[in-house]
Amino acid sequence: MDRLLLGDNQFFGVNHMSEEKARAQAVRFQETSAIIDVIDAAYxxxxxxxxxxxxxxxxxxxxxxRAHPERYPDYQFYPCMPYAHKYANAVSEYGMLGALKAFLPDEGLLNAAMRGGKSIATKDIEGIITLLVDAEMKMFRGLSTPVIFLQNVVVDLLLGLGFVDAFRMFADHVRSRYGAEPGFITMNLPRLLQILDRAGIEQPIVSSNINKIGFRVSGGAEAYDTALASGRFRPIAMSVFASGAIPPREALEWIHEQPGIESIVFGASSATHIKSTVDIVRELWPEDHAVSAAGFARA
Known part of the structure; x- marks a missing residue:
């Protein structure tokens, strides 16, 4: 994985510290071209x-x-699914059948529908999970998606239910159908690692809040320290700046001191912010960038 990953919270009005900033960002990125401008600046x-x-x-x-392969020859997406509001909005607008048709994969529409119907009728949870993954992946056809994540809204619900097998089902389908590594986003890293061990998922890729002040860290900072030191998983740190509460250099220097963190996902809304973050990361992890100043070596 790359050391630094661009996230998308800022594009859709998500700021965990300030509703005012969130609203301003939502207005700024009403047009998709504004999102692409930031992606291009990061690229x-x-x-x-x-x-x-x-x-x-x-x-x-x-x-x-997809329309400009010559412009993005080595670009990759890490899809994080599901986006729950999308389904709720589609059902409200199109009805249940219309929403189902909109999200089913293009190929094998009848097969997918039959699979979904059979799954619901027989309570075949694995069939439902694979159907939903395939529906979400529809938008990324033909693009590089080496890691596919299960969103924390589902991960943490499954943790609460104690549904261990669902994690294995997701991981198996992502690997077999898409040739990708499964990833998991959680607000409770210590508990998730226990469950993934029980599911037989070794060295999982896990994204969780990891920051100097313990902002939105569930399960206790000491348990996070123990998990990071264990080497049992491949960590992606998110909320490293604690929604602006920690200055970038201070935040990234602290991350640099933590053991085993492979990647950092961050949100940025300007070329200036992106460049300043990249400059600090290059300074702290010079070994990642020895080959080319224009790219990031894989961690």
């Missing part, structure tokens, strides 16, 4: 990975990248 600084939700606007970004 110019060597950031080649976009860790994104499956928001319907991301489909427009995917269309743009």
């Amino acid at each position: 110019a600084e060597g950031i080649r990975t976009f860790m994104c939700t499956t928001h319907e606007r991301i489909a427009e970004v995917a269309d743009h990248v």
Whole structure:
């Protein structure tokens, strides 16, 4: 994985510290072209990975990248699914059948519908999970998606239910159908690692809040320290700046001191912010960038 990943919260009005900033960002990025401008600025600084939700606007970004392969020859997406609001809005607008038709994969429409119907009728949870993954992946056809994430809204619900097998089902399908590594986003890293061990998922890729002040860290900072020191998983740190509460250099210097963190996902809304973050990362992890100043070596 690359050391630095671009996230998408800022594009859709998500700021965990300030509702005012969130509203301003939502207005600024009403047009998809504004999102693409930021992606291009990040690309110019060597950031080649976009860790994104499956928001319907991301489909427009995917269309743009797909239409310009010469411009983004090595670009990759890390889809994070499901985007729950998308389903709720579609059912409200189109009804249940219309929403189902909109999200089913293009290939084998009848097969997918039959699989979904059989799954619901027989309570075949694995069939439902694979159907939903295939529906979400529809927008990324033909693009590089080496890691596919299960969003924390589902991960943490499954943790609460104790549904261990669902994690294995997701991981198996992502590997077999898409040749990708499964990833998991959680607000409770210590608990998730226990469950993934029980599911038989070794060295999982896990994205979780990891920051100096313990902002939105569930399970206790000490348990996070123990998990990071264990080497049992491949960590992606998110919320490293704690929604602006920690200055970038201070935040990244602290991350640099933590053991085993492979990647950092961050949100940025300007070329200046992107460049300043990249400059600090290059300074702290010079070994990642010895080959080319225009790109990031894989961690």
